[in-house]
Amino acid sequence: MLSAIFRSSLTKFRGLWLPGQAAVRAMSSSGGPVPPFTSLVVSHPAESVTHVELHRPEKRNAMNKAFWSEMVDCFKQIAEDPDCRVVVISGAGKIFTAGIDLMDMASEVLQPEGDDTARISWNLRKTIAKYQETFSVIEKCPKPVVVAIHGACVGGGVDLITACDIRLCTQDAWFQVKEVDIGLAADVGTLQRLPKVIGSRSLVNDLALTARKMYADEAKSSGLVSRVFADKEAMMAGALEMAGEMAGRSPVAVQGTKINLIYSRDHSVAEGLDYMTMWNMSMLQTQDVMKSAQASMEKKSPKTIVFSKL
Incomplete structure (x- = not known):
């Protein structure tokens, strides 16, 4: 590796x-x-x-x-x-x-x-x-x-x-x-x-x-x-x-963002939105969302959160 x-x-x-x-x-x-x-x-x-x-x-x-x-x-x-x-x-x-x-x-x-x-x-x-x-x-x-x-x-x-x-x-x-x-x-x-x-x-x-x-x-x-x-x-x-x-951000969020940006570049808006729906129906179940929300409520920087490896 x-x-x-x-x-x-x-x-x-x-x-x-x-x-x-x-x-x-x-x-x-x-x-x-x-x-x-x-x-x-x-x-x-x-x-x-x-x-x-x-x-x-x-x-x-x-x-x-x-x-x-x-x-x-x-x-x-x-x-x-x-x-x-x-x-x-x-x-x-x-x-x-x-x-x-x-x-x-x-x-x-x-x-x-x-x-x-x-x-x-x-x-x-x-x-x-x-x-x-x-x-x-x-x-x-x-x-x-x-x-x-x-x-x-x-x-x-x-x-x-x-x-x-x-x-x-x-x-x-x-x-x-x-x-x-x-x-x-x-x-x-x-x-x-x-x-x-x-x-x-x-x-x-x-x-x-x-x-x-x-x-x-x-x-x-x-x-x-x-x-x-x-x-x-x-x-x-x-x-x-x-x-x-x-x-320092959630790898689920960052890598998902890259993948969807490239997909949307090469497809129509409607196709991109549909792909995003299919993507986040599973990815929104990550614990990273709750960690980020909690940090926001506590007025902490997202960079202070420890996210698990992907």
């Missing part, structure tokens, strides 16, 4: 986990990947918070063959880990990610196996579907995922961040849907998720068809990110504070 990989020091005050300097340092890339991972560093900088760091700084965190399978394995473990309630994703080194590692991936993407067009296409279809799962697994994970972006976020990086629930960035961050510059249409999530994230079809078309860079201020005003920080240290502290806020 991921809970066995790295337990870092943290600061505790009246039952709340706070983003002190020790916790922020625990989110930095002080060490390299630990088996079974070669492209990721997984740590636990605070109670119930898992930090997943893209860790190929010498390659600008470019996404190699190992990355595409390791992200799937990592998030499948996170989804089943009762000790994890919130996830933070970030990148080691100077930038968040340069996107796909073309040198490493060229043989698999550009030279698929097969004896004829049908068989080549069949194998390429399987490969693309496998890559799509790398980011879909983030969206499928019931735990909220906060992504903290600094410097460049290029190509596959945009696919990644649009699958996350909350996006933060630094003032020097920039984003680029790069795929048309390398002769293909983005095929692992950007074209499907970015229109739902930003909401402006014109802006999405602008970014996807021109491959121009979007800088932090425009990303904030368009809704791609919700907060912009002065630098990476401030952003990581903010990400950890936000994660702590969510981790």
